[in-house]
Amino acid sequence: MGLLTNLKDSISRVTDGLFAADEPKRIGIYGPPNAGKTTLANRIARDWTGDAVGPESHIPHETRRARRKENVEIERNGRKVTIDIVDTPGVTTKVDYKEFLDHDMEKEDAVRRSREATEGVAEAMHWLREDVDGVIYVLDSSTDPFTQVNTMLIGIIESQDLPALILANKTDLPGSDVQQIANAFPQHETIPLSALEGENMDEVYTKIAEYFG
């Protein structure tokens, strides 16, 4: 029996090693502008690696390039999940540099920002079709989720058969309405959180392990 147990343990260690050597899954963080994607990416990265992913801002399109944080190991209930987090620019169908002028920006800077934003959105769409293994879709729970961009993106994610976790972010805001998001996308589970305050992150990590492990 002892021999058999040792053999079983050896096989188990080898297979565990083989799986550990697997490429980490690339999980794209998607959503409309200003939903808190980078705040969430930073929260996850800081909790598990100690580093941040990128700068956060209330000005739309602060993230204008997809940024990857590699080998983020998340441990949940004795199970380890290794993922690459891809923080993507907020998806939209329009970008007007004039909206940046309202944020005390010179025209030249606003034009450059809008150009970078359009390149970033195009890049994000390309990642979604080609380069991610799963999606965390982040929504601001204090705003109306019934937008065309949300409808289209969820449709695109579903058509790719990608596992998708919907997060209702910004529950710390007074107008937060998580149920509205759950009603908008009843075919998916909706997890409430405040990435800024770190509220309900335990459940978020449990779901990440469950969906992408």
Next chain:
Amino acid sequence: MSSPTPNADGGASSDDSDDGVRIDMISGARMEGLTGMEKIRLILDGVREGNIVILEEGLSPDEESKLIEVTMTEISPDDFTGIEIETYPKAETSNQSFLDKLMGRNSAQKLTVIGPANRIETLHKDENLISTLVSRK
């Protein structure tokens, strides 16, 4: 005023339509024989001329994804700020059968309205009604 010239979809150019808004209603049959990029080109060429494009049967998710991507590459300051696009919410169109999904068919066709972002504004949308305000140039 110059005489209207044919454009990509065989209609008249909207160069001379400063007094109104041109609406192109494109049937599913017309889109059926086109490739994904041809559909996107047809839509964006029309929208960039200031037209409102109404698709009888909409686009597939993959085509929608490419439409966003191509739109982003064409945005330029003081010229083209992108598109406004509206379809009915998914609840009305989620009845795609398993066989359709298996065969890659998009049976969940949905009326779709697309226009220049600076000229079209959605006033109301629900499962049965899309109400938009279209402004002149």
